[in-house]
Amino acid sequence: MKDKKRVVILGSTGTIGKMAADVLSKNDEFEVVGLLARKSLKTLLEMKSTFPHAMTALTEELSDDVDFTGSESVEALLESTKPDIVVVGVSGFIGLKYSLLSAQHSKRLCLANKESIVTGGRFFLNAVKSYGCEIIPVDSExxxxxxxxxxxxxxxxxxxxxxxxxxxxxxxxxxxxxxxxxxxxxxxxxxxxxxxxxxxxxxxxxxxxxxxxxxxxxxxxxxxxxxxxxxxxxxxxxxxxxxxxxxxxxxxDMRIPIEYALLYPKRSYKNEKFDLSGNLQLLxxxxxxxxxxxxxxxxxxxxxxxxxxxxxxxxxxxxxxxxxxxxxxxxxxxxxxxxxxxxxxxxxxxxxxxxxxxxxxxxxxxxxxxx
Ligand SMILES: NC(=O)c1ccc[n+]([C@@H]2O[C@H](COP(=O)([O-])OP(=O)(O)OC[C@H]3O[C@@H](n4cnc5c(N)ncnc54)[C@H](OP(=O)(O)O)[C@@H]3O)[C@@H](O)[C@H]2O)c1
CATH class of the missing domain: 1.10.1740.10 (RNA polymerase sigma factor, region 2, helix turn helix motif)
Incomplete structure (x- = not known):
């Protein structure tokens, strides 16, 4: 059997992170190897029950129940898990730093954190490219x-x-x-x-x-x-x-762009039928x-x-x-x-x-x- 793609979710306890976890839990082409959040320990541990082999990290909360804590935990998690893909679902400017680190440790960023591109601009895109990593945007538009x-x-x-x-x-x-x-x-x-x-x-x-x-x-x-x-x-x-x-x-439904970004260039998922009828206004x-x-x-x-x-x-x-x-x-x-x-x-x-x-x-x- 082909090796599974190893995935780390940054911001795993947020809206995007949970949706990415949901998508990944239903697809056996991937293995979730790392989960990171800021301080939502309870949610992180609940997610760990779905992905028992994943390493866990919290950047702003100390706990013996996770593998890494503190500001250096992002790098430690990435170094230990060696992911193929990182889903960058953290919110805010901190995303730029995490995306840069993720690009050094993986081959693809499924990038929801728009702040990385807005604040990093050309510098950010050039850096990601120089590390041999690609960006597939998750933001729906x-x-x-x-x-x-x-x-x-x-x-x-x-x-x-x-x-x-x-x-x-x-x-x-x-x-x-x-x-x-x-x-x-x-x-x-x-x-x-x-x-x-x-x-x-x-x-x-x-x-x-x-x-x-x-x-x-x-x-x-x-x-x-x-x-x-x-x-x-x-x-x-x-x-x-x-x-x-x-x-x-x-x-x-953000699961659609998340799945696309994970699987690109393949499309192997099946979503519910979508009713297109009704008004479509553009103002x-x-x-x-x-x-x-x-x-x-x-x-x-x-x-x-x-x-x-x-x-x-x-x-x-x-x-x-x-x-x-x-x-x-x-x-x-x-x-x-x-x-x-x-x-x-x-x-x-x-x-x-x-x-x-x-x-x-x-x-x-x-x-x-x-x-
Ligand atoms: N939600 C959407 O539908 C959507 C659509 C397109 C783009 N986006 C973009 O995706 C990003 C995430 O949005 P969201 O709506 O999912 O946000 P959210 O629900 O507020 O979740 C943010 C996540 O990031 C984590 N986080 C925040 N600061 C952190 C830090 N310093 N270190 C580690 N983890 C940190 C949070 O952990 P804790 O739970 O521990 O605080 C949480 O897991 C944003 O950039 C947003 O613009 C979101």
């Missing part, structure tokens, strides 16, 4: 565009990412001031971690995805379009030179409701530092919003102020990227404390 590009031989003119519009989609702009975290956390299409759910309503998430698409697929900002698609069935569209379009349609996003989107294009043109500041300030501001310390609209106000400070354009090493991430978080926190 990017996975869709990846599949469309992979199956197209003619020149692609532009790409379209779809957006749900988040939980505030049908709320008038004048009423947004009063929107609560409870309301925003009820996403109409996807079930996801809290930051990305808030980011879906502000469209900071789509802003990050525009940046991600730019680096992954090499299109200039003006050739990356966003359309609001409330039904959550179309995930990506490509426009060809002859003025025709091809769309990628599937059920809104231009309202710039007054979603100003974070335009800011993302500005940051993309402004250079490396601005993208890092956009991501970091948003992460800090979302935390404050979730704790009830600021209103929904202030998330954008804070990020805009942090971005406007002006940041270095070209960054070619991890330390410089980390330093801008740190500085922009400090600035966001200072602004928030005086708000």
């Amino acid at each position: 990017h996975n869709a565009i990846f599949q469309l590009i992979d199956s197209e031989r003619s020149k692609i003119e532009s790409i379209y990412l779809t957006a749900s519009g988040g939980a505030i989609r049908d709320i008038p702009v004048e009423a947004l001031e009063k929107v609560t975290p409870e309301k925003v956390l009820k996403h109409p299409v996807w079930n996801m971690g809290s930051r990305i759910t808030v980011d879906s309503s502000t469209m900071f998430n789509k802003g990050l995805e525009v940046m991600e698409a730019h680096f992954l697929f090499g299109f200039p900002p003006e050739k990356i379009n966003v359309l609001v698609h409330p039904e959550g069935k179309i995930h990506g569209i490509i426009e060809l030179e002859d003025g025709t379009f091809k769309a990628f349609i599937s059920k809104a 231009r996003p309202d710039p007054l409701k979603y100003p974070a989107l335009e800011l993302a294009y500005e940051c993309l043109k402004a250079g490396d530092g601005s993208r890092i500041a956009y991501n970091a300030a948003d992460e800090v501001a979302v935390e404050y919003f979730l704790r009830g310390k600021i209103g929904f609209l202030q998330i954008y106000d804070i990020v805009k102020k942090v971005v406007e400070k002006g940041w270095e354009k070209d960054l070619n090493d991890y330390e410089s990227i980390e330093s801008i991430d740190r500085e922009s978080r400090i600035l966001a926190t200072e602004l928030l404390s005086k708000w």
Whole structure:
């Protein structure tokens, strides 16, 4: 029998991590050899019962029940397990460091952590390539565009990412001031971690995805379009030179892109039948409701530092919003102020990227404390 592919899941206790575990538990081509989380010990140990041979690690919690703990545990886990594939399902900027380490220890990153690409940009992609590792995007829109590009031989003119519009989609702009975290956390299409759910309503998430698409697929900002698609069935569209379009349609279930990224270039899975009937709307996003989107294009043109500041300030501001310390609209106000400070354009090493991430978080926190 052929050797099984060895898989490590980083962020195994999160939404993406659990879905990846579910997919992997049903496919005997793979063996889960490592599971890592920050501090969710109970969930991690429950997962260990599904994958008894997996080594386990927690980065921010001490416990004798896991194999590795502390900040060095990611590297220790990767060195000990020697994976073929790493599913990068951690959230936040830390994903950049973990993705770089994973690329040194494996042959494929199934990359859900968009922050790695947004903050690492060209430096990150070049580093991964130099280690002989490939990236298959897991983010549903990017996975869709990846599949469309992979199956197209003619020149692609532009790409379209779809957006749900988040939980505030049908709320008038004048009423947004009063929107609560409870309301925003009820996403109409996807079930996801809290930051990305808030980011879906502000469209900071789509802003990050525009940046991600730019680096992954090499299109200039003006050739990356966003359309609001409330039904959550179309995930990506490509426009060809002859003025025709091809769309990628599937059920809104992250298991589909996760399976694809694990198995590529093969497709050997069977999903439930999906009912395509019903409306399929594609609408231009309202710039007054979603100003974070335009800011993302500005940051993309402004250079490396601005993208890092956009991501970091948003992460800090979302935390404050979730704790009830600021209103929904202030998330954008804070990020805009942090971005406007002006940041270095070209960054070619991890330390410089980390330093801008740190500085922009400090600035966001200072602004928030005086708000
Ligand atoms: N959810 C989705 O449908 C979706 C779709 C597309 C892209 N993404 C992207 O995928 C990533 C994960 O999203 P999510 O929704 O799955 O997030 P989530 O539910 O909040 O889960 C985050 C996971 O990362 C772990 N983690 C966080 N910081 C860590 C650290 N410093 N060290 C080790 N582990 C750490 C958490 O561990 P603990 O449980 O111990 O805290 C948890 O396992 C994000 O970048 C997001 O943008 C998500």
